[in-house]
Amino acid sequence: MAVEPMSPAPTLSSPHPAGPVARESAHDPAVLLDGVSKRFGEVTAVDGLDLEVTDGEFFSMLGPSGSGKTTTLRMIAGFETPTTGRIRLHGRDVSRVAPYDRDVNTVFQDYALFPHMSVGENVGYGLMVRKVPRDERRRRVADALSMVRLAGYERRRPAELSGGQRQRVALARAIVNRPRVLLLDEPLGALDLKLREEMQLFLKALQLDLGITFIYVTHDQQEALTMSDRIAVFNLGRVAQVGSPAEIYERPATPFVAGFVGTSNLLTDDAARLLVGREGTFTVRPEKIRLSDPDEMHTAGESSALGRIRDVVYLGSETRYIVALEAGGELVVTRQNLETSSMEALAARGRQVRLSWNREHVLALKAS
Amino acid sequence: MLYRHRWLQVLLLLAPPTGWFLVVYLGSLSVLFLSAFWLLDPLTSAVVHTFSLRNFQILLGDPTYRTIVLRTVGIAAAVTLTDALLAFPIAFYMARVAGPHARSLLFMAVLLPLWSSYLVRVYAWRVMLQPHGPVESFLSAIGLPNVEIGYSDVSMWIVFSYIWLPYMILPLYAGLERIPRSLLEASQDLGGRGGITLRRVILPLALPALAAGSIFTFALTLGDYITPTLISNSQFIGNVVYDSQGVANNIPFAAAFAIVPVVIMAGYLLIARRLGAFEAL
Numbered sequence: 001m002a003v004e005p006m007s008p009a010p011t012l013s014s015p016h017p018a019g020p021v022a023r024e025s026a027h028d029p030a031v032l033l034d035g036v037s038k039r040f041g042e043v044t045a046v047d048g049l050d051l052e053v054t055d056g057e058f059f060s061m062l063g064p065s066g067s068g069k070t071t072t073l074r075m076i077a078g079f080e081t082p083t084t085g086r087i088r089l090h091g092r093d094v095s096r097v098a099p100y101d102r103d104v105n106t107v108f109q110d111y112a113l114f115p116h117m118s119v120g121e122n123v124g125y126g127l128m129v130r131k132v133p134r135d136e137r138r139r140r141v142a143d144a145l146s147m148v149r150l151a152g153y154e155r156r157r158p159a160e161l162s163g164g165q166r167q168r169v170a171l172a173r174a175i176v177n178r179p180r181v182l183l184l185d186e187p188l189g190a191l192d193l194k195l196r197e198e199m200q201l202f203l204k205a206l207q208l209d210l211g212i213t214f215i216y217v218t219h220d221q222q223e224a225l226t227m228s229d230r231i232a233v234f235n236l237g238r239v240a241q242v243g244s245p246a247e248i249y250e251r252p253a254t255p256f257v258a259g260f261v262g263t264s265n266l267l268t269d270d271a272a273r274l275l276v277g278r279e280g281t282f283t284v285r286p287e288k289i290r291l292s293d294p295d296e297m298h299t300a301g302e303s304s305a306l307g308r309i310r311d312v313v314y315l316g317s318e319t320r321y322i323v324a325l326e327a328g329g330e331l332v333v334t335r336q337n338l339e340t341s342s343m344e345a346l347a348a349r350g351r352q353v354r355l356s357w358n359r360e361h362v363l364a365l366k367a368s
Numbered sequence: 369m370l371y372r373h374r375w376l377q378v379l380l381l382l383a384p385p386t387g388w389f390l391v392v393y394l395g396s397l398s399v400l401f402l403s404a405f406w407l408l409d410p411l412t413s414a415v416v417h418t419f420s421l422r423n424f425q426i427l428l429g430d431p432t433y434r435t436i437v438l439r440t441v442g443i444a445a446a447v448t449l450t451d452a453l454l455a456f457p458i459a460f461y462m463a464r465v466a467g468p469h470a471r472s473l474l475f476m477a478v479l480l481p482l483w484s485s486y487l488v489r490v491y492a493w494r495v496m497l498q499p500h501g502p503v504e505s506f507l508s509a510i511g512l513p514n515v516e517i518g519y520s521d522v523s524m525w526i527v528f529s530y531i532w533l534p535y536m537i538l539p540l541y542a543g544l545e546r547i548p549r550s551l552l553e554a555s556q557d558l559g560g561r562g563g564i565t566l567r568r569v570i571l572p573l574a575l576p577a578l579a580a581g582s583i584f585t586f587a588l589t590l591g592d593y594i595t596p597t598l599i600s601n602s603q604f605i606g607n608v609v610y611d612s613q614g615v616a617n618n619i620p621f622a623a624a625f626a627i628v629p630v631v632i633m634a635g636y637l638l639i640a641r642r643l644g645a646f647e648a649l
Contacts, residue, residue, distance in 0.1 A: 105557055105558065177558065
């Protein structure tokens, strides 16, 4: 995919697309994993994975450490060979193709900048290897550096840069090659929160600007929700659910997804029978539950339950109440601190309360 | 009291090694320097304690000594190069390819020869390399007639390369092991095949370790006098020094000649420092 003569640094405030960017569907998907497994000795890191990443989409692989997301990324990059199954990039079977023969580039978790080279040499490495003429190389390196807002940094050494700057050099080194798919392995993991939030928006804007497929590995659900067109939630080497951020958050398919993306609020056994009226496992998001005095009546269409506040966690903008239900089990309730002070919030501990929620917000989960 | 006065702690800790270093090492080195400027009375064979540049005039003027210095430095350089070439694949395999089991086996193989006496190993080579010995017989058997390496510079080069090889492998192994895996992957990811990754990433990053190993191979060869005596008929700096002070009892001349490798080594270390060898040790 041709990249325009690189535009000036993308703006931080970018429109958020509603869902996956629609592309010509006749084309092959950017990445296709077909029954891919990876075993390291006795350990199965990835277990029979089927995944399809559309061209031009921002696709996140979200999961706890050891869930197989990084191994999957490394197989797409070519650093690991799948034990079974096939990997296709734009239709081409690359299952046994070496990393240097694949049209993908990686932004490494530790940035992996060459310490003995200048920033310019680092960014120009891929072009130098591909024997791009010196003048063109210099121009493209300068363009890529200005895209990540490091114009004029060519002569610096990686050791002289801050973590955030190194991260952007790593990004420039990957995009300068104009790959069709960019792989990012927890690239923001080492940055502080403020910088991380800034970079999330920057990456999203960059992706829209370049129009290339981003595959982004993270264990941070907030990060995945902020940037992605679609998210694959990984657990124990399998994909638990694939969907848009809204789908993943609002309609988690399994208790694991419900718990990993957001707070787990499970109603099981007795609580399920009494409060939902059915057997099974159900979840209600903490922000969907209303907290009131025990004697207040609930309205039609609502479920309600009595409980006692077991613990209070004051989080500044909101407060999290952990309520032990009389029907058994616990529910977490979050409430914006509209008028509540920390003193009032913390004083609620031990109080008898009524929880009520709209029945529409109760979701049935498949047992995982 | 010790806890409160850090300097006292440091002093107590460092006094013995510093004292040892000052007296035994720097002391003898300065005596060496000093005696290099003395003379030997040719009649009485007594050392004359007067300042003179006579020894250095002989060293620089006599082509025999120049040849010996050049031969010694040449063989030390050849040994260093050979060991670097031999050690690199082994160290690379140990550091980056081998599993834990194969790695410890290789460590054993590298270190085991150091358990046996240096003399035993050199004598073993002497038997193998002697004229019409096993090595020469083998070479003529495979169709290389009239190879005469027994008691030659070639056999010295072979034996030194063998003996000092572990001292090159170990620092190189440490240096290669320290290169993060992600750097090699990044090079591949950006299109670098094995050759490019080796030349552009691995070699530059292993250079300090290579320089560190070469300090050992070069210095140890430069100062040795046993191997040249046992393996070869040609003269080495080491055995000229040995003969001057042992046979001829000309200690001032021996001292003057012994300064030559010290000066060469000082120059070599300066270069090695520029290559970052001391960070790699």
